Amino acid sequence: MSLLQRILSGSRLKDARKRLAGDPSARNYLALAQEHARLGEMAEVARVCGEALELLGAHSELQRLCDRARALLIEKRTRALTRELRDAPRPGIYKELSELLMQSGRIERAEEVAFEWFTATGEGNAQLQRAQARHARYLADRSREDGRLNYELLESDEKLLPRDARPLRERIDLVCAVAAWRDARKTVSQLLELTPGDSGLEARFRTYNGLADAAPTFDAALREVERTGTLALEARAHGSPAVGGSKIRPTLQMLAAQPGVQAAMFERGATALVQGPKGATAERTARAVREIATKSRTTARRLGLGATLEIELEGAFGSVLIAPGEQGSAALWTNQSGVSERFRSTLLELAGAAAPANDEEDAA
Numbered sequence: 001m002s003l004l005q006r007i008l009s010g011s012r013l014k015d016a017r018k019r020l021a022g023d024p025s026a027r028n029y030l031a032l033a034q035e036h037a038r039l040g041e042m043a044e045v046a047r048v049c050g051e052a053l054e055l056l057g058a059h060s061e062l063q064r065l066c067d068r069a070r071a072l073l074i075e076k077r078t079r080a081l082t083r084e085l086r087d088a089p090r091p092g093i094y095k096e097l098s099e100l101l102m103q104s105g106r107i108e109r110a111e112e113v114a115f116e117w118f119t120a121t122g123e124g125n126a127q128l129q130r131a132q133a134r135h136a137r138y139l140a141d142r143s144r145e146d147g148r149l150n151y152e153l154l155e156s157d158e159k160l161l162p163r164d165a166r167p168l169r170e171r172i173d174l175v176c177a178v179a180a181w182r183d184a185r186k187t188v189s190q191l192l193e194l195t196p197g198d199s200g201l202e203a204r205f206r207t208y209n210g211l212a213d214a215a216p217t218f219d220a221a222l223r224e225v226e227r228t229g230t231l232a233l234e235a236r237a238h239g240s241p242a243v244g245g246s247k248i249r250p251t252l253q254m255l256a257a258q259p260g261v262q263a264a265m266f267e268r269g270a271t272a273l274v275q276g277p278k279g280a281t282a283e284r285t286a287r288a289v290r291e292i293a294t295k296s297r298t299t300a301r302r303l304g305l306g307a308t309l310e311i312e313l314e315g316a317f318g319s320v321l322i323a324p325g326e327q328g329s330a331a332l333w334t335n336q337s338g339v340s341e342r343f344r345s346t347l348l349e350l351a352g353a354a355a356p357a358n359d360e361e362d363a364a
Helices: 003-022 026-038 042-056 060-087 091-103 107-121 124-141 144-160 166-177 181-194 199-212 218-228 232-238 248-256 279-302 341-351
Strands: 261-268 271-275 311-315 318-325 328-334
Touching (some): 026 042, 091 107, 091 124, 107 279, 124 279, 166 181, 166 218, 248 261, 248 271, 248 341, 261 279, 279 318, 318 341
Antiparallel strands (some): 261 271, 311 318
């Protein structure tokens, strides 16, 4: 940037600050953040947007700009740590880099860094970081092998850190996620040996003790989650099966009745509800949507792209939009080109997904 451009940018920045001081509106916060973005001051962009969101509440454009600025800051720091790790590796750099990669959704790379750290030092903290990364992969893909490896890493880490509660707390999170209550009871009892008299742990022990007799083994619980795609807390929060509720079925029927719509569907795990196609055609449609959603999530994770928000296909058949979210995956097939924003919003709401940011706008 030339000297003249810097002078002009500085003048615009002062004007934006004055306008914001006189009227702390979302519009003026955005204007100030965008001036900082033009100067490449991403930390200031994140600070201004964060202040605005705290003061004004939810605002999609401010949130998008804030997320973009923070992502750029993380990417800049990640590059710097990678260079430092190459030149002079030490545990603190391994740890920060792995945590930043986890934060940015690059889970597989985070696990690779943690593995390099463990190979170089054999530290229990490195093994714990590996376990945390594998746990994130398991929650994303629900793969039985990921769950088993997560458990094995935690068992190894308990030997490396024998008086440390962190591996045990990580194990509780894992076994509770799949409703392996006998393992949860055992782990809480181990924690109580480290912190006797902890009332919260004692209450959890009583809860898990009441659930343990009818609970599956950890391996059987992993197989069930892999089969259904549903974790224990999700099943309890939303009911099981997930589909067929009072809201989902009429919404799908409304979508399927619209002109040009060939199919509307909602699925979670092995259960699906389809409106439009019948019989074997409905089953094939459900299987295809499930396979596309699963493979897209896996591919996004392996490429370090973060969470999959939407999947859209277009061709001679028309358009297919799949919205994977916390509650399941909602999908719509229409013979028209593109899916309307109204339908898109409905699918995102069904799936429990947040509406994606407008990619046409950028922080810089």
